[in-house]
Amino acid sequence: MRFGKKPSRWVLLGLGLVSVGMMFSPAGYTDDFRQLVLWVLCPFHGAGSRVALHLRTRFDQITGTTRDSQDERLRALEHQILLMRQLIDYQRRQIGTLTKWSKNLTGFPCRLLPARVLANQVSPFYNRRSLTYSSRKVLTGDMVTTRTVVLEPNSPAKDEIFVLGRNYLVGRIVHSQAHMATLQLVNDPHFRMPALLWRMVKPGQKRTIYVPLSKGGLAKRTFSHSGKTPAPEPIGQPCPVEARGDGKQIVLKHVPASHEIRPGDVLTSDSTAGLLPIGLAIGQVCKVEREKQDAHFVTVFVKPLADLSRLQDVYIIVPPTRVMD
Amino acid sequence: MRWLFFILISLSAVIFQNTVCQLLWFRTPVGWVGPDVLAAVAVFFALFSRTVTDAAINGWVLGFLLDLTITQPAPPMGLLPLIYAGASIGIFHIRGAFFKERVLTQMVMSFLFCFIVYGLWMSWDLAIGRTGSLFDDAVQLLGFSIYTAIITPLVCKILVRFESRLFPVRSLFKKR
Numbered sequence: 197m198r199f200g201k202k203p204s205r206w207v208l209l210g211l212g213l214v215s216v217g218m219m220f221s222p223a224g225y226t227d228d229f230r231q232l233v234l235w236v237l238c239p240f241h242g243a244g245s246r247v248a249l250h251l252r253t254r255f256d257q258i259t260g261t262t263r264d265s266q267d268e269r270l271r272a273l274e275h276q277i278l279l280m281r282q283l284i285d286y287q288r289r290q291i292g293t294l295t296k297w298s299k300n301l302t303g304f305p306c307r308l309l310p311a312r313v314l315a316n317q318v319s320p321f322y323n324r325r326s327l328t329y330s331s332r333k334v335l336t337g338d339m340v341t342t343r344t345v346v347l348e349p350n351s352p353a354k355d356e357i358f359v360l361g362r363n364y365l366v367g368r369i370v371h372s373q374a375h376m377a378t379l380q381l382v383n384d385p386h387f388r389m390p391a392l393l394w395r396m397v398k399p400g401q402k403r404t405i406y407v408p409l410s411k412g413g414l415a416k417r418t419f420s421h422s423g424k425t426p427a428p429e430p431i432g433q434p435c436p437v438e439a440r441g442d443g444k445q446i447v448l449k450h451v452p453a454s455h456e457i458r459p460g461d462v463l464t465s466d467s468t469a470g471l472l473p474i475g476l477a478i479g480q481v482c483k484v485e486r487e488k489q490d491a492h493f494v495t496v497f498v499k500p501l502a503d504l505s506r507l508q509d510v511y512i513i514v515p516p517t518r519v520m521d
Numbered sequence: 522m523r524w525l526f527f528i529l530i531s532l533s534a535v536i537f538q539n540t541v542c543q544l545l546w547f548r549t550p551v552g553w554v555g556p557d558v559l560a561a562v563a564v565f566f567a568l569f570s571r572t573v574t575d576a577a578i579n580g581w582v583l584g585f586l587l588d589l590t591i592t593q594p595a596p597p598m599g600l601l602p603l604i605y606a607g608a609s610i611g612i613f614h615i616r617g618a619f620f621k622e623r624v625l626t627q628m629v630m631s632f633l634f635c636f637i638v639y640g641l642w643m644s645w646d647l648a649i650g651r652t653g654s655l656f657d658d659a660v661q662l663l664g665f666s667i668y669t670a671i672i673t674p675l676v677c678k679i680l681v682r683f684e685s686r687l688f689p690v691r692s693l694f695k696k697r
Contacts, residue, residue, distance in 0.1 A: 204574040211581045211602070218599030226598035233589040237536065244540025252544055443552050443657070505548070 231373045234314065234326050238376075241314050242328075249508060286426055308511040309334060311377070324370075325379040329512060334377050338369040339465070339476070339513045364502035365465050365476040366510060377512070381504050382478055387441035390466040391478060392434035393448065393457060393496065397421050405432050406454050414454065428460070439463060439478065439498070446479050446498040450487070453494050457484050463498045477501055522575045526687055527566075528582070530680070534562045535586045545672075551657040554664040557635060559583050561669055561676035563605055564631045567612035568621040568677070571688055580609025584638075596645040604638050611637070624674040631673035635666035 218226055234241075311329035327340075367387065371378040380387055397403045399421045406414040419431035435455045437448040451457060459482055464475035479498040487493045538558040546555030566579035584605025588598050612630050619626040639662050647655065680687075 204572070204578065208574050208577050208581070208606075211578065212606070215581070215585075215599035215603045215606075219597045219603075221598075223597070230589055230591070230598070237539075237590070240536045241539055244536050248541045248543055251541070255544075443654075444548075444550070505543075505546075 227371065228373070231371075231376050235376055238314055238328055241326075242312070245313070245508070249506075252506070282426070289425060308513055311340070311510050311512050313379070313507045313510065314376075324384060325367075325381065325507060327369075327377045327379050327510065327512075328375055329377065334369055334372045334512050334514070336369055336372050338372070339365060340367050340369065340379050340510050364500070365478045366500070366502045366504060366507060369512060379510070381441070382439065382500050383441040383443060383445055383504065385441055385443045387439070387446075389439050391437055391439040391448075392464050392466050392475060393437050393451065393455070393481075394430040394434045394462045394464060395432055395455070395457065396428040396461050397431050398428045398460070399423060399426055403431060405456055407432055428462075430462070434464070436466065437463075437496075445482070446500065448496040448498060450493045451496050453486065453492050457481060457494065457496050459483065522571065522579075523687055523689065526683070527579065530562065530683070530687075531559075531583055531586055534558050534583075535590055538587075539590060545668075549661075549664060551654075551660045551664075554661060554668055556668045556672045557587075557639075557665065558672070558676060559587050560635050560638065561631055561673040562680065563609055564612060564627065564634050564673055565677045565680045567609040567634075568616050568627065568630060569681075569684060569688060570613065573610055573613045576609045576613040577606045581606040596642060600645060601638075601642060604641050608634050608637050627674045627677050628670040632666050632670035635669045636662065639665060 309329050311327040314326040314328050365382065367379045367381040367384070368389065369377045370380040370386075395403065395405055397419055400423075402418055402420045404416055404418045407417045409415050417432070421429055435451060435457070437451055439446050439448060441447070446463065448463070459480075461481040463478045463481070465478060467475045479500040481496055482499040483497040485495045485497070487495055542556065542558055546553050548554075560583075563580050563583045566583075567576045570576035570579060581602045584602035587605070588601040591601075612634060616626075616630070619630075621627070643658055643662060646658075
C-alpha cells in the first residue's frame with residue numbers, strides 16, 4: 197500500500213496506531229473517555245429509552261386486548277375486582293402490621309439516591325447498565341434497589357423487612373464517576389455477594405426442616421404458616437450462601453442438601469455482611485439440582501424477582517457509614 | 522465520501538442500537554440474543570464504499586463508537602475498531618465476487634462480518650480466561666450473527682436511499 201498521494205491512507209494508519217495506543221493505555225483513561233461519551237449521549241439515550249419503553253408498553257397493551265373477546269374481558273374484569281378486594285383486605289392487614297413495626301424502624305441510616313437507567317449494554321454478552329444520578333457520593337460497591345420504601349423517614353431496621361417492602365435488589369455499582377455509574381446486574385457472570393437463602397412456607401402449608409441444636413447436631417421440626425398474611429412466611433434460620441450470576445440467573449453452589457431448599461424459597465441480601473443494614477429480596481428459587489461430585493450438596497438456581505430487562509428507575513443505596521460522614 | 526453525513530448516520534445508529542433496538546432482543550436459554558445495527562451499517566459501507574480506505578475508516582469509526590458505548594467488563598478499548606476495520610477491508614475485497622444489491626449477499630456478508638468480529642472479540646475473553654461457558658457463548662454468537670444477518674437487508678434498504686448523498690458521483694471532467 198502506497199501512502200504518498202493518498203491522504204486517507206495516512207488517516208487510516210493514524211487510526212490504527214490510535215487503536216493500538218488505546219489497547220495498551222491504562223484502563224482508567226479509556227474508562228474516563230467512555231464515561232464522558234456516555235454523558236454526552238445521555239439526553240439522546242434518555243429520549244430513546246422513553247420511546248422504547250412507550251413502544252413496548254403499547255405493544256403489550258395491544259397484544260393483551262386484541263386477543264380477548266367481550267365475554268373473556270368481562271370475566272377478566274370480574275376476576276380483577278375480586279383480586280382487588282383481596283388486595284384491599286391484605287393491605288389493611290399489612291397497615292396494622294406496619295404500624296406495630298414502625299417503632300422498630302426509626303433511625304434507619306441508609307440514604308437512597310434516585311438514578312435512571314440510561315442505556316442497555318450494546319453487546320449482549322454481559323449484563324450491565326449505565327446509570328445517571330444527581331449526587332457525587334456514589335462509590336463502587338454500592339448496592340442498587342428498585343423501590344423507595346426504605347427511603348421513608350420512619351422506615352427500616354429489621355432483617356425481616358424484605359417480607360414487607362418488596363425491595364428487589366438488582367445489582368451493585370461497579371464503576372462510578374460524577375453523575376454516571378455502571379450497574380452490574382445480579383445475573384451478570386461477574387456478580388458475587390454474600391446472601392441468605394430463606395425457606396418459605398405458604399398459607400395452609402406445613403414444612404419439615406432440620407434445625408441446628410445448641411448442643412450440636414440437627415433436629416427435625418415442622419413449621420406451619422401463621423395465616424396472618426396471604427404471603428409466604430420464612431421459617432427457621434436462613435442459609436448463608438454466595439450469590440453468583442451466570443449470565444441468565446443467579447446460581448448458588450455448594451448449598452448443603454440438608455437444608456432441603458425447594459423452588460419458591462427466597463434469596464435475600466445478607467444484612468450481617470456489612471453491605472446493607474437490611475435484607476433485600478433478590479430472587480426466588482426456580483430449580484434445585486444435586487451436585488454430581490458430592491451428593492451432600494446441591495446447586496440452587498434463583499430467578500431475579502425484578503424484571504431486569506425493563507429496569508428504568510432505580511435507587512442507589514448509600515451505606516450507613518458514609519451517611520454518618 | 523461525505524464524512525459529516527456518515528458521522529450523523531453512525532451516531533443515530535448507536536442511539537438506535539442502545540434504545541429502541543432493545544425491543545428486538547429476546548431471551549434464550551443461552552442468554553440474550555439481539556441484532557447489532559452497527560455491524561449492519563458497517564457491512565453497508567463496506568459493500569458500497571468507493572475505496573478500500575473509505576470502507577476501513579468507516580469500519581473503524583463504527584467499531585470505535587460501539588467500543589465507547591460498552592460498559593465494563595470489556596476487552597481493552599481499541600480492539601473492536603481494529604477488528605471492525607479489518608472485517609470491512611475483507612468484505613470490500615470479496616464483494617466483487619457477488620452482486621452487492623442482492624439481499625442474500627448482504628445477509629451472508631453480514632453473517633460473516635458478525636461471526637468474525639464477535640468471534641475474535643470473544644476469543645480475547647477466552648484468552649484471558651474471562652468467558653463463562655464456551656458453548657453458550659458460541660451458540661449466542663451464532664444467534665447474534667444470524668439475527669444481524671436478517672436485519673441487514675432492511676438497514677441496507679434504508680441506507681441505499683442516502684447512497685447518492687453519502688457517495689457523490691465523481692465528475693469525469695475535473696475542473697482545472
